[in-house]
Amino acid sequence: MPDTTDQVLQKSGLSRIQISAPATSYSAHQEALFVRHACDALQNITFAAQAGLGFDVSSSVTAYISKYSRDLRQALENTCYFNWMIDPALSFALRSTGNAAVFEVDWKDPSFRRYHRRTEFLMFAAIARMRNLTQTDLHPLEIRFEHEVGQQAQAYEKIGGFPVTFGAERMEIILSLPSLDTPIPTYEPSLRAHLLEYGERLLAERRSPQQQMRAKVEGLITQSMPGTIIHADDAAAQLGLSPRTLARRLAEEDTTYREIVEDLRCDLAQTFIKNGMALSEIAFSLGYSDQAAFSTAFKRWTGQAPTAFRKRVEHPLNTD
Template sequence: MDVDISRLRLLIQTLDQWAGDPAITDRVLTACSLNRTDAAPPAQSYSAHREALFVRYACDAVEDITFGARAGLGFRTTSSITAYISKYSRDLRQVMENTTRFHRIIDPALAGKLRVSGNVASFELNWKDPSYSRYHRRTEFLLFAVIARLRALTGVKLHPIEIRFQHEIGQHARDYEKISGFPVTFGAERLEVLLPLSALDLQIPTYDPSLREHLLEYGERLLAERRLPKERTRAKVEGLITRSMPGKVVQADEAARELGLSLRTLARRLADEGTSYREIVEDLRCDLAQTFLKNGMAMSEISYSLGYADQAAFSTAFKRWTGQAPSTFRDRVEHPIYSS
């Protein structure tokens, strides 16, 4: 699954400036199986998974989990078809409607939807590939990038009513409001950007109806030619597990019923993909546990979120996954991992 290369270029530039040492960026790129040549022209796209890893490792490298959000706020230009359609749209309403229609061309893992209720407009994002929902730092990068793009298109420093994330962030919630200047909520029911209804009437200075119509026709052809990627059974299972949290991890038999499968068929399909239900649960718990520890969440809160009966059970599992106690891991990640 690939995404627009302009995002990688922005991330590289931001990390270069932040770290003050290109070698640090090079080490982060290497950890993601990337290099600077991968971002150079004529490259147009790269792996969404590697993007997620880059944002994660960059946060570790600069010891600041807001790196992705800050980088997103610096997002201005992109060469994607949706960007050009937006550039020549009449107003922000058309931009949001077009993005809803064509977003899967630039990011097949997400689907957007514009909802209007009362005096509030909501741009809601839903995971088409739930396996990407675990990458919290990338999710923050994407939503803050939405705000930056809307500002760039309108020429107005638009302030949303609120941005809402589904994941928890622990003690760092205020850091995001400080860098953005608007309310940011974590642990919300939906992943969305809330705007005042009046914002939809903001005009786009580069509006060109004829160019827009031509690009819309081209966008429709791309949609017709591009098949939706077949969702893996693992991704579906990860989505079910993630939605069952916090406080519970859905069991395999219940997941099978949700997917309309027998337990045996679910196990067979996962085996065909080289995994098992238990392996998926363990992998997801391990990955999220490390993210939560970096977030500064309390150990008791992490234990509950991941569905453990108590903190001791979580600590035992974490030692099995990583070979170290959660407290030891937290102490280690306080030091930059790519500084030498």
């Protein structure tokens, strides 16, 4: 029998060879699935956040630019500028308010919005990276996530030792203004200048990947939540397409608008249940008129009622 790691890898479409150094052949979606299934296997949705906070190794160009930057502000500004080299799903921006600094995280590819555990890993890993760079026990004023985790929020605060808010309008890391001036002990201006020049060359050679129509549609659907699922005709209008053209583009990717909606609802429903959300809240979030309609759909997707699924998730060894 394969061990837990092999089972998680198999569910994620990965193998041990793919994740062995130098690991360059796995996709961001496979990474997201691996984080999700790892949390499921451990029956601990906070595992991704814990792993992120323990993250201390990065060998990318942007990581080295940050390592040789003057202070945390300069490192974060470089991260925002070269964000396309860091993560295919996210973009970053740094702004200052009257009494705080806000490191904003937004979606370049909204289809990743469904992967809550990967998002948590990356946000907590960002804090770990700031701590590693400055060699201090830096604590943000707050981290904010868009998704909900029900009664689990306090567990995340315990892990981080700082306020963690779920159900926020944006993903953000709130920092004190003085923390931006925290010096980076490994600052080396000549090396930084060389790496910046190299990064600029990579930027000039960059070709933006063509986002699939499915990813664009998923983005519009998730943005319309909670409480509403955007209609196909409205989605087409927002994409600058006719309904017929949208349907044809999706058919070229072997899917339909309805299939995308159903797949996204099914996927998010299971995640929301694992997050500990009430079934009535899940039904509303996914755009159902009532809990009964949601329960009927969930049983059609999975072959079991959402209450049975929740019981299995909470008591996986119970065979009754």
